[in-house]
Amino acid sequence: MSERKLYGLTALFQTPDEIVHAAKKVQDSGYKKYDVHTPYPVHGMDAAMKLKPSNLGYVTLIFGLSGAAFALLFMYWAMSKDYPMIIGGKPFFALPAFIPITFEITVLLATLATVIGMLTFYFKFPNNSQPLHDTPYMKAVSSDKYGICIEADDELFDLEKVKHLFKELNGQNVSDIYFPVTEPFKIFEPKFLILLAVVGMLTSGATYVTLNKLLYITPFTWLMDQDKVAAQSRSVFYADGFGMRKPVDGTVARGFIPYEYKGLAAPVVPLSNPLLPTAQILQLGRKRFLTFCSPCHGNFGDGDSRLRGQFPNPPSLHSEKVRGWQDGNIYHVIVNGQNVMPSYSSQLSRDDRWAVIHYIRALQKAKNASPSEILEAKKETPSNAAK
């Protein structure tokens, strides 16, 4: 048995009093690497072994607080930043309504961290190959005996001295425990290779079936298969055989109020601009003008665009005629078109058109202001001074 390495020496005791006494003596003799094995926690053993109180609580505390912070921050981010939505009149950051989930996540994370931390980092589990396993000693201490084991790699370990100590303490069944003889592991063992191949094939097969087949099985298709009329299908119900129905005559689509003077030379009744020339409306008008009007009329309405020469020259918007027009006339031209200019009613909504008209008026004012008006604009007024 010379090649087997000694793990330690064990002794069994009959009563809890004896084991507490023995543990105290072993601790006092200066051994560090020893352990007491009892079928249940024996009171007073911590003091006998001079064990510090467990610091597991800090793991719990740290993970519990992280759980709380994570849950709260995540809900804050999801509900007020990523997809802000008002629900039930609550604010985006509805703290009282976030409490339940924050609490649950705190408890969940703290519990899992405590248990997983204890088992893996404190106990170094799973470990079924420890030398003490499967010994008569272990069988005795998990049932009704109390045991103590002094490990061989303790600095003070000396087989005879330890034996003597155990005898002095009246320990029974003193026995030496050896490390199990481990078989050297070879990676090219055929058994292992076959196992590897089988595991590989099963994993890839299962992955293939899951990702390509299982995920595409529709569980129940009745909702898709129910009776319905598709837009282009033939109807057996309507006399004309069309599945798709025309809207009733006179139906007006939402946001598309028809223009009543379409096709006339000019609006019969003067139209007035319903919008106020606020900064926002002028900004909208500018945007629409630059998108739809400037390709022909030029960026400032001078009729000097890059298309000059390719089409009949577009007119300037600063002519006496256009400046003299009422807003309604410009509106009429936008909707109706004029000469080569087509109707822009499909590109510009009603509000867009009136906003463009405000912007054109602003351009006209800027290009054709009288000296007194310029002076007025340059005056030191609070609004000018701010610029």
Add this chain to the structure above:
Amino acid sequence: MNIDYSQEMPVIESRISLAEIDRLISRPLDEKPDKKFLIALSITLTLLLVGVISISYLFLYGTGVWGLNQPVGWAFDITNFVFWVGIGHAGTLISAVLYLLRQKWRTGIARFAEAMTIFAVMCAGIFPIIHTGRPWLAGYLTPYPNQHGLWVNFTSPLVWDVFAVSTYFTVSLVFWYVGLIPDFGLLRDRTASKLKKTIYSIFSLGWRNSHRNWNHYEKAYMLLAGFATPLVLSVHTIVSFDFAVSIIPGWHSTIFPPYFVAGAIFSGFAMVVTVLIFVRKVFDLQHIITLNHLDKMNKIILVTGSMVGYAYAMEFFIAWYSGNPFEQFIFINRAFGPYAWAYWIMVSCNVFIPQLFWFKKVRRTIPVMLIIVILVNVGMWFERFVITVTSLHRDFLPSSWGYFVPSVFDLGTLIGSFGLFFTLVLLFTKTLPVVAISEIKAVAEGAQPSHNGGKH
């Protein structure tokens, strides 16, 4: 019958050696299942089959197979859910709250009660998922990053429920497993069968009864108990929020959280007593699960039953005191309306009958006790039924008033949930130690050092 309550009774009756405790508790695991067990299992499996058939029908044809209608859109599904979650609460209360209160008598029943918690939460978890109508989309309840850019509504009680019940299940399972690790270690060292040894070794993770481990283990156990205690209160509070946060008269009430928690403990203890009466008899554990245990649990049933009775009375008082005509109508309707029969079953089973536990003789006579606790379970099921259905069946508009009649599939699913619960309980008794062996040893007589601390 002369019991001296003035001093603490020994947890285990008659002095049993530690090895005898091992033998006694692991006996059901060592022996082959006998005829009685197989008959019991076949009954519960039949009940389970009824449930499986009912749920298969539900999946094939949709929630229309249930008796639900407008305005009663919640009935047996939610009733069963709340009922089973409530049953689960007793286990956590026994294992965690009584642990923190240093009630040593809990050790005999804690393991069993914890197992019942887990099985009851499993039964409960089925109902919210199947009542959605498209259970295969249940994954949408979890907040995961998806292509719609949507998150679940974290301010909704229904989402709180998802978090609460799943956390509760996970924590209960972990707590239970942590308690089982030393017992797996013992079973591993006891068994002669190689297969069993492998299985126990895997689950014991290599437990060595080391005191250096026990030191951390006891701390972890205390921390878990400390977490499980507020958790168990939060879970039924959140379940009650499913109702209380809505504005339906009869639901919109601040008394709901404490009232639900008390009711949960009440029903849970009744279920634990029901099952333990059989278990201690069948597995010969009368010395470990003693009459004193049942006596103490019956006292808790009496207390919580009276609390529930107080809540019933207080609901009526507040309905009157609030001056809200809708509240008043719903409560008068509860007691004297079309569902009066359910209401009076509930009140008699929950409030009147448990009052018999004031008598020591009743608390310590098993047949009487069994009848009472079964009636308590019936009463608590009806409590959830009354709360859910009577508040809904009278909508604000009299034109949308209705009456709920359960269909055969409603009943089948309820029966099936009992089948699942008792099947799991039966399998548990045959596969795992029903009493925490290491804990019961620690409280046995002579198991701790005497006060002079040994011979010195």
